[in-house]
Amino acid sequence: MEERKTYFVDVILPVPINNAFTYRVPFEMNEHIKTGVRVVVPFGRSKLQTGIIIKIHEKVPEGYQSKYVEAVLDDAPIITGKQFKLWNWISEYYMAPLGDVMNAALPSNFKLGSETKVLLHPEYEGNLDRLTDKEYQVFEALEIQNELDLKEISDILGIKTIQPVIKSLIEKRVIITQEDLKQKYAPKTQLFVEFAKAYQSDEQIEALIKVYSENARKKKQLDVLLTLLKLGSYKQGESTPILRSELVEHGASASSINTLNKDEVLEIKRLEISRLAEGSEADSSFKSLSEAQQSALDEIRTSFIEKDVTLLHGVTGSGKTEIYVELIQEQLDQGKQVLFLLPEIALTTQLIQRLQRYFGDKVGVYHSRFNQNERVEIWNSLLHNDTTKFQIVLGARSAVFLPFRNLGLIIVDEEHESSFKQYDPSPRYNGRDTAIVLRAFHDAKVLLGSATPAMETFFNAEEGKYGLVSLDKRFGDLMMPEIFTANLKKEKRDKTMQSDFSGFLVEHMKEALENKEQIILFQNRRGYNPVWACEVCGWNPHCKNCDVSLTYHKNSNILKCHYCSYFTPPVGACPKCQSNRLKMIGFGTEKIEDELSIILPGVRVQRLDLDTTRQKNSYENILRDFDDRKIDILVGTQMVTKGLDFDNVSLVGILDADMMLNRPDFRAFERSYQLMSQVSGRSGRKTKRGKVVIQTYDPDHWIIQHVINHDFIGMYKNELIERKNYFYPPFYKMINLTLKHRDPNKLEMMAADLADRLVAVFGSRVLGPEFPVVKRIQNSYLKVIRLKVEREASHKKVKKLLQQKIDDFYSVAYNKSVRIIIDVDPS
Template identity: 55%
Template sequence: KLIGEVLELGKQVLYLVPEIALTTQLIQRLQRYFGNRIAVFHSRYSFNERVEVWNNTLADKPSAQLILGARSAVFLPFNDLGLIIVDEEHEPSYKQFDPAPRYHARDAAIVLANLHHAKVLLGSATPAIESFYNAKQDKYGLVTLNRRYQDLLLPEIELADLKESYRKKRMTGHFTERLFLLMQEALAEKEQVILFQNRRGYAPVVTCKACGVAPQCVNCDVSLTYHKSGNELRCHYCGYHIPLMETCNACGSPALDTKGLGTEQVEAELTAFFPEAKVARMDLDTTRGKYGYQRILDSFKAREIDILVGTQMLSKGLDFDNVSLVGVMNADNMLNFPDFRAHERSFQLLTQVAGRAGRSGKRGRVIIQTYNPFHKILQQVTTNDYMEMYKEQLDERYAHNYPPISRLVRITLKHKDFLKVSTSADWLYRSLYNSFGSMVLGPSSPAVSRIRNQHIKTLLIKLPKDKPLKHSKLIIQKIRNSFQSIPDFRAVRFNVDVDCY
């Protein structure tokens, strides 16, 4: 209705979605209402197709009145923009990290709307803490929808204890007794199942049982992931891959074992346990190509697929009316991630995944498998208590001075020589400390400290929200100029990312 009102005024509308897969479902719905006034813009389209949308937007043509796109659509040359909708505004995929420009599409959309004197609608069932904080500070208006569409009941969420299930030997593969039983029931009722596992590949690590060595990437500081489909070990950072060896490269033992769980392995287990069911996988490996997403989503919608296994792209607003059960294979990986937003992101992701169940008449069920069923975040997910999560996380942000209480600037240094990047990081820390004091954290190595043969060091600066950013920018720029004037550091890559989360 809001889109229709703006289009009637002869203005353009930008509709941003976090995942290309969502454009597939949305375009069909929007075309029913707005016909051929819609243009789609994202990276899976060819260069010529994107140029055509660019030119049509610039010329304000009737075929480009409503632009549906991923984050890059925010840079289209709008003539008369009246409304921007940012769907699932909490999604991390709106943030562009590398390469530059480093920006957040949600924040860029707000700036763009300001330039055009347009309205912005941020939509989310689990808003980003900074967005909800802004609404509570009366910077944004807040509209709350307390009921599900068509008054549907929220799904019933249960936590399944992996520790107890393994101890009592009540596991079937990687499935707890409860999840396995509910999958059998759903399939017997001709209902569909979605399973979420946020790791692609078959297993994250292959180890030797004799000496414990795991094959590592030659370019990155990370172990190689086993992909059974190509019988190879692959690096998810640089693309390096080798065939799976028959014996250990270190000691020659043939006793190789896989550790951990990926989407391929879940798919293989399901095919073995439910030979009658049609199982499909939706991750980066199966959705390559322009119509990769569409093929899988269309098949699932047509009920040609009984069980769909996937990574986080499954969580982002997809709508299927026959899904009665959603299973989360392991919730602990997200909760234990070394990031100040790990708990917030876990709550958002699990709540969004759970929301795929029961989107028609029957109430859906969600089983979350975990080693720690008493974790506060998991308890909040089961009761759908966003406000409690928000208050707890905000208290922690106040205590440790993290956004939205402060602004974060991350400086990343990269070089192929470890000693050079370490020396330059120490020099940079001393220079920043002289200006910002204890608000500088680091230098530290990220979880993956070498990618494509570039060693990485990061420093964080916490800047107070109440002081203008301009002064801090000038100081950082001055220090950067001094850094790059030192002959030894000239080859070190120096990247600045403001609001780096």
């Protein structure tokens, strides 16, 4: 008898730890283990976790007895070797635990831990006969209790390892995880109607119509059948489901539809439909390119011969999307996959719909807010290199983690956007920079697109590291918008202000409205009033958990913290001096919306900010109403600067440029230029030159002058000198260390201790510790230490030394209670 081998596996788990954990493989699982498959393993005293095998070996662990693998969940690997290389790079470069990277990379349906909660799928209407005895027991228990965790299910079934049962129930769409239920964008389903299986031939349909025609009492039901045929539900032996609501809209009686369903003449089905482009089919007729677009496309192709990364610097409205479409088609013709990264999926609906119009079902949308089952479907399709669908993936930064097999091109649109950077939780990676590293594993090409590139990106292009292609003409040779300033200092002195609006802006708004044109107003601050203040003693209400003033929201009549969501009703008198002379200072989008109804009565105004877009599809609905001209003025935060293209917008107002320019951040001027230029580009797209009005106390500010002149290069050169003089990117790399503790005195001592340790190694490259602008969030005090390192230095060595000093710091028992957040390349 052949001796059975004793195998061990190294497993990574979705926990914030860098190490892999070694487990012993039971003999009966020897044939089933492979690198890249998921296994259920014990972790801690009584928990079970789902991990991924990264190594199989026969080396017995020293110093401890390894626990056994409980179950193998997959027949084949769910991650590729290239993915694991990328995880390792992210872990090393961003100094993040490998477990955190795994946690960010995998859809939650792949991570079944002891504490995972499961619920019955709200739309499960399947056949219970398909369920095994154990699966039926879980189904029955969930009908009695609304939710169960995996430990409770383990007790019900009387077995320890229940993940395989849960996995099967998820695949059969019987249950969903609680994480899935919380998704803002749940699968969109609607009721459809079609002829029953008994009526699937011309003869059967004709006979059916004849029967209903001969019965006068069935006239309404006959109308339903004829309407179905008219809408194309049946053609040449093929039945097509028709929306029930569409049938009713065409005069069909809802009760007659139900009767025909009971009589088994029609079937009513609930089907999932696309949330982004309903009924979209591929349309191969691409728009013909202008001379400037064709020239840019040819330059990109030439650049890709020598450069792996190319920057397309195209002004707003220059038609970058059409160039993207041509490049995507070239990749599809070669059977390659394409990753199209967007700064924020919810904010780029128009672009998604345009691409789905061109490429139909080949486009998949992958985003952390989307339904888990759909995310897993896209994951598996890419993993198996299915070229019939999802060859093009549109996604936010998390899409870089997908298991591409044959990636040919990565497009990063609006590459300058700060939302490509993950702030919390770890790993704090940049999606754009990670995409450039991902490219190397696939020998793919990367195209970065922006009208206002990030300083670092343009610097790399100028230095020759990236290719550079410029597209400086708007599509159709339309002129760039005309930009004016409204001098708030002068208008306040002359008393021509109307509330927070300059007389100059109001005149232009009235002119646009008289011409039946639309307006976008940009104010990068939501709420009604940022600050309430007592005129007598200067008191203003602060958050009890954070060191920030509360913002007043008029619609809900609350004072709210935008950091921790704490809220409280407004006070009638000052709690410090009892005066009732409380005044409101500043203005947010809510106040602008309110005051426009007084200044321009009868005008249809809508806000577009975080408060008005919390509900599912609310963003898309607002944009659709604006596109249909049901809204005259759209008031918004940064949301109005991204990915919008409307034919009828003739005026853009930037209401508080000084607030952006005066932020205490080395990127303040760069960000201000980007925001003002991007929102300006929403004006005057199709038939006439647009106008932009910037309200400011300092119309001669050099950034505003560069915005007026559409002079990115001038802004870049000026800012580059400042960055070089003060040792900032792109000449230096930065790492921020944020220390958090509830006791400010302990934090002070610990931060000084860590800073001293770092200064001993890095010298004057260490800045701080210092309090950030907001020094307390959610009852934890913060101190920041900044490390600036020359671009030419070995950053691997720098991070290795930094990690050693942090480990030394934590080796002191007193320091263990402080939390250190590491942010490499802070944005």
